[in-house]
Amino acid sequence: MSEQRIDERDDQEIDQGTRTPDDVTDLLDQAPQPRSRTAARWGKSCLSVLIALAVIVGGGFFAWHKFSSFAAETLSTPDYTNAKGTKDIHFTVPSGAPLTTIGEDLQKDDVIKSTKAWKKAIAAYDGTPTVQAGTYRLRTQVPAATALSHLTHPATYRIRNTVQVLEGLRLSDQIAALAKGTKISVKSYDAALRKPQDLGLPPWAKNKPEGFLFPDTYELTDGATATSVLQQMTGRFTQVSDSIDLTQRAxxxxxxxxxxxxxxxxxxxxxxxxxxxxxxxxxxxxxxxxxxxxxxxxxxxxxxxxxxxxxxxxxxxxxxxxxxxxxxxxxxxxxxxxxxxxxxxxxxxxxxxxxxxxxxxxxxxxxxxxxxxxxxxxxxxxxxxxxxxxxxxxx
Known part of the structure; x- marks a missing residue:
């Protein structure tokens, strides 16, 4: 706005009694003056710097927050770090044991440091881990992920307890071979044979076990009994007889x-x-x-x-x-x-x-x-x- 236009407006206001001459002088003193190009550039540069600093500070805060969360989670999940462990241990997984129970047992035996680390290892596993019943050769004080890896590879780490029964044996010789191979007494097997209805024989076997304890190599689970071993053998017979359509062929x-x-x-x-x-x-x-x-x-x-x-x-x-x-x-x-x-x-x-x-x-x-x-x-x-x-x- 030019000084002439200000003067004309001010004269009108003075005539109308709304402004005094001193007010006009003050207004002229406050009127904006043209800014130099150098000053404008400096202002823009300051603004850019402030924005950049804000971004850097904000990003740093975000990164620190993430790192702090990770560090807190890591520190709050006790876990061993040496995959080689300290000493050998035979660890038994009961039949039907859920993963949570297995983790608790692992912690009790000092195979893993915490069940929290076990749960974390399960969450990181590719798919749902399956752990078969049996006794495994493990090491104490290993990372939970290492323990889980070993338990999901039974062919490598599970201790095989097997018994072989050859073809052509009569029942009494089969029982002698079983007693020797399973460390279950002949007396226990004889007692089980006296209850043929509990052995899983085919309905047409006349409740007579002779000939129906299929000769094979059997892997025994921990806690196996005479009855459970004989059930394995009759179950195998049924599997084989079904595969060759024995009943239909008869x-x-x-x-x-x-x-x-x-x-x-x-x-x-x-x-x-x-x-x-x-x-x-x-x-x-x-x-x-x-x-x-x-x-x-x-x-x-x-x-x-x-x-x-x-x-x-x-x-x-x-x-x-x-x-x-x-x-x-x-x-x-x-x-x-x-x-x-x-x-x-x-x-x-x-x-x-x-x-x-x-x-x-x-x-x-x-x-x-x-x-x-x-x-x-x-x-x-x-x-x-x-x-x-x-x-x-x-x-």
Whole structure:
């Protein structure tokens, strides 16, 4: 605004009595003066500096806040830092134990420093960790993440407690092998066998465990009992029999599933070459169909309580035991051994053929001759006798 315009307005105000001459003089003294370009630039620079400082201070505060939170969280989560730990320890995970309980037990055994660190390790795990029951070889005073890693790799860190039961054993020999391998007494197993309804046998097994304790290698859980071990074995039998459609195959053969198991138990004791098993099954079914006695030494040996011999005596073959197939027609009343999967498959899937006889002519190699006529069979028996003559003490 120019001084002339101010003077004119002021004159009017003086004339109207609203302003005095002194007021006008003061107003002129307060009128803004033009600013230099240098001053303007300086003001802008100051403002920029102030804004930059505000950003730096604000960012620093944010970073400090984050760092403080992280540090506080870290310091408030006690955890060991040395993945090598201090000493070996056997740590047991009970069956069905939840992760929280496992963490508490780990802390009690000084494997980890705190359950909070354990929960943090679980949260950082890729997915949901699964910890199998069993005893693990761990180290004390390790980071929780290390302990979790070891527990989720049972193949590497779990201590395997196993027992092996071979094919072809009769029940009493199976129990002896189990007692030795599991450190559970024969008395305990015998007590469990007296309650066959608790063992998980197939409904058609007639509550008779012989032949249904499947031969295999079993991994035992901590706290295993005689009953739980036998349940594992019958459960494995059911799994295998289902996989080979044993029940359906029995129907197709016009026999019962129980009879298929009996045939399989005989196969297990008579031959060991894979190709011979289905042929032996066919001979058994052929002889049964014609009403011929089976006349098998393996059944006689079971009847008289022997095992492993290649032949039987006249007195043994005269035994009145229902298991003596020289005296009694048909199959023995029950299995004479525990058949493996191959024998079960053979019994359920016999080969096609007219054979009525077989004889193992070379027990060392397992060579077996199958015959259709009695004359052919007698010739094969002579070969076996010649082998026995050449191998004194074997027969």
């Amino acid at each position: 129907q197709a053969l016009h026999v019962t599933p129980y009879q298929v198991v009996i045939v399989a138990s005989i196969i297990e004791k008579e031959v060991n070459r894979p190709a011979d098993r289905p042929k032996v099954a066919r001979v058994i079914y052929n002889r049964l169909a014609k009403g011929m006695k089976l006349q098998l030494d393996s059944t006689v040996l079971y009847a008289v309580g022997k095992d492993g011999e290649l032949t039987t005596s006249d007195a043994e073959r005269a035994s009145k035991s229902p298991y003596n197939t020289y005296v009694h027609a048909g199959l023995p009343p029950g299995p004479i051994s525990a058949p493996g999967e191959a024998a079960l498959k053979a019994a359920a899937n016999p080969a096609s053929g007219p054979w009525m006889y077989w004889v193992v002519v070379n027990p060392n190699t397992g060579e077996t001759v199958f015959s259709t006529t009695k004359t052919q069979h007698d010739a094969a028996v002579i070969k076996f006798q010649q082998w026995c003559t050449a191998h004194k003490g074997k027969c």
